[in-house]
Amino acid sequence: MTAIELAILWLSWRQPSILSSRDNQATPCSRGLTLLALKWCGETAWVAEPERTRMLELYHHGSSVCAAKVRLALDEKGLEWQGHYVDVLKGDQFSKDYLKINPKALVPALKHNGKIVTESTLICEYLDEVFPDIPLKPVSAFEKVQMRLWTKAVDEVIHPICGEITFASCHRHIVRRLPPDDLQRFLASTPSLSVTPEWHDRKKELVNKGFDAPGIDVKFRIYDGYLQKMEETLAERRWLAGDTFSLADIGMVPYVNRLAMMSMSDMWEKSRPRVTQWFETVKSRPSFHSALIKWCPEDLTNDLREFGAQSWPEVKRMLRK
């Protein structure tokens, strides 16, 4: 018998009217109980025991910023998981089997109790609800809004731009090592709804034109603008959504780290002391190595560092405009 069933049984014995009434005639006491029961049954706090215990399986890859985000959340919450490595650099995400798991051909995807959860931000919210013991959301409703403003900005603006600036700075040089036919196949295999509706065509443009692709300078400046927004936010609070480390911070870590891996940490180290301090503190948490750094393939780490360093002077010029 689950706790919910036990609670309902108890309520039905002591206060049978409560379970069928929300009306104003209820006594304060019974209204308190009703609210509790509603909250108990109806809210994120409460999760039946089986949901908490069964195995978590994560489909992920070492170079994916979104997969890193979910591994960070799992690690910070002390949750064990079993991994399925989907090598997105080899195209594993386009396999028939994986497309059944995520038709968008994106990692990560979580399997829990036989059900698939996709979209890294929603996976993190799901994990924090099902396993509430080490919460990664602030307590107040208003601070939760601040948290979700960050995770929403990550999903809507920062993530798509991260793809663009990584392709323009580094990945274009990596994929252009492929034989021409393989490169064409690679470019053709992006599903039309992947990342954004425009990503299929934009990726091609970025691979072909690099920093000459129209609008790439604006994208770098928007990304840089979010570092400035972090700097201003961290002047008011210890972490991005309040005084505790939350999914807002977890959301930003892989995107700031991507710049660091691309030898572009001058974007904050010389001018944004609070972002610098934030990132130093993040790096000192055990999760930074175990959930993020150790998963990035060595070849890719080297390529990001070297192509990124080559790209930096041009990026710096674009940021000054």
Added chain:
Amino acid sequence: MTAIELAILWLSWRQPSILSSRDNQATPCSRGLTLLALKWCGETAWVAEPERTRMLELYHHGSSVCAAKVRLALDEKGLEWQGHYVDVLKGDQFSKDYLKINPKALVPALKHNGKIVTESTLICEYLDEVFPDIPLKPVSAFEKVQMRLWTKAVDEVIHPICGEITFASCHRHIVRRLPPDDLQRFLASTPSLSVTPEWHDRKKELVNKGFDAPGIDVKFRIYDGYLQKMEETLAERRWLAGDTFSLADIGMVPYVNRLAMMSMSDMWEKSRPRVTQWFETVKSRPSFHSALIKWCPEDLTNDLREFGAQSWPEVKRMLRK
């Protein structure tokens, strides 16, 4: 059931006031217990009494799909609110005063307890957390993911596309009635981060080229694809995220209604019986009139209907491709 959970159940029965108070008159013991309860709930469920009671002020406009979404949530939850009408068709959103409330120059914005909450999806989540009595989220964590997959799709894909197809079908004809100088001012005043980083330029292109703007056909097909996704989802569940009406449905209502207002309901009425039934049921809810229809300015209602009807044959042709 753990001892803590039992203790809280017992408290709710014997001393419900303890659990609904964070005020300074509470004894250290009861404050300790309250904190414990908060920690236990760790979650959106728990909101202090003052947060629930103070006045809600909504900055909104009758033509905004996002404002309609928040009015629907307020109405469905039976919450009273005071409105500040920001006439986005006259450019009120660019006023100095409003830019202090929302620097993105978008409606809606909610003011509650002296704090501003922006982004319609986050306003809805906030309202549902602070006023949990008529919940608009499904009970299970997995169904909440399904709900947020819809609200996320609305924010990331459906909303920006709705802007594009509305401009291409109707708004371009409306704004081109302006004297040339006013039109230029209108087109120049979109902040660069409004809706999407591309919206500033794209809006100009849509006003100038209409259905000849590159890629507009793809956008109509993606929007149509979400109607198909609704049809498939509603084959499995009564509402979009489960068996209860939720923020997923509220999220989609204004976007399906926009097509209906643009005389484009053939997109589901002839081919998608479940979407047709869903929309009929939605229309029969009192909130549909009081929160949505009654707010749309009459001129605009007429323009959307007439320009939409003129555009429909071309839209139909694009959808067939």
